Amino acid sequence: MNSVSNLPSRTEALNTLREIGCSESVINHSLLVTKIAMEIASSISRRRSVNLHLVEIGGLLHDIGRSTTHGVRHGLVGSEILEKLDYPHTLVQLVRNHVGAGIPHEEAKALGLRPTDYLPTTVEEKVVCYADKLVSGSNGVTFEEALKSFENLGPRHPAIARFRALHQELVELTGGTINGTGTRRENPSGKRRQVPD
Ligand SMILES: [Fe+2]
Numbered sequence: 209m210n211s212v213s214n215l216p217s218r219t220e221a222l223n224t225l226r227e228i229g230c231s232e233s234v235i236n237h238s239l240l241v242t243k244i245a246m247e248i249a250s251s252i253s254r255r256r257s258v259n260l261h262l263v264e265i266g267g268l269l270h271d272i273g274r275s276t277t278h279g280v281r282h283g284l285v286g287s288e289i290l291e292k293l294d295y296p297h298t299l300v301q302l303v304r305n306h307v308g309a310g311i312p313h314e315e316a317k318a319l320g321l322r323p324t325d326y327l328p329t330t331v332e333e334k335v336v337c338y339a340d341k342l343v344s345g346s347n348g349v350t351f352e353e354a355l356k357s358f359e360n361l362g363p364r365h366p367a368i369a370r371f372r373a374l375h376q377e378l379v380e381l382t383g384g385t386i387n388g389t390g391t392r393r394e395n396p397s398g399k400r401r402q403v404p405d
Pocket of ligand 1: 270271282283306307340
């Protein structure tokens, strides 16, 4: 598969997650990320072109690497899984670049990743990356709550500014329809994570 038109269907993506060994908690997380990402992408689509199917399948598969590791490498590992499955490059890149608010090559090197940029660049990559930060475990969180998770990395960590910039860009792309509180959702059975991922 080499083009966006060869993206898997929603059912195929969910089957892939299960076949590869993702836990139900990862799948539930991914379903909520997908819901939020699609809301944001639908809003953006009223103003500019956005591939809604890529956002949907990217939301579902963004954490497929968690079948192998829950560490910072899970984005890269996930992209390698999807490459082996011959999924389109656009989807592979989306999964690879979703961790944190993206990781520039200097930070990637310090984290033990191959020193290259892992930054979301397309609108679809940005939407899924951002929506992922608005879900902690299986709970929806506000932008402000997600920002606090980044601040846990240290008060001057560059990821804080990156996440703020990502938020601002998506607020502008949606015409202000995301405001940090409109996407809040609760799931009392879900657990909160301490590190943005
Ligand atoms: Fe992730």
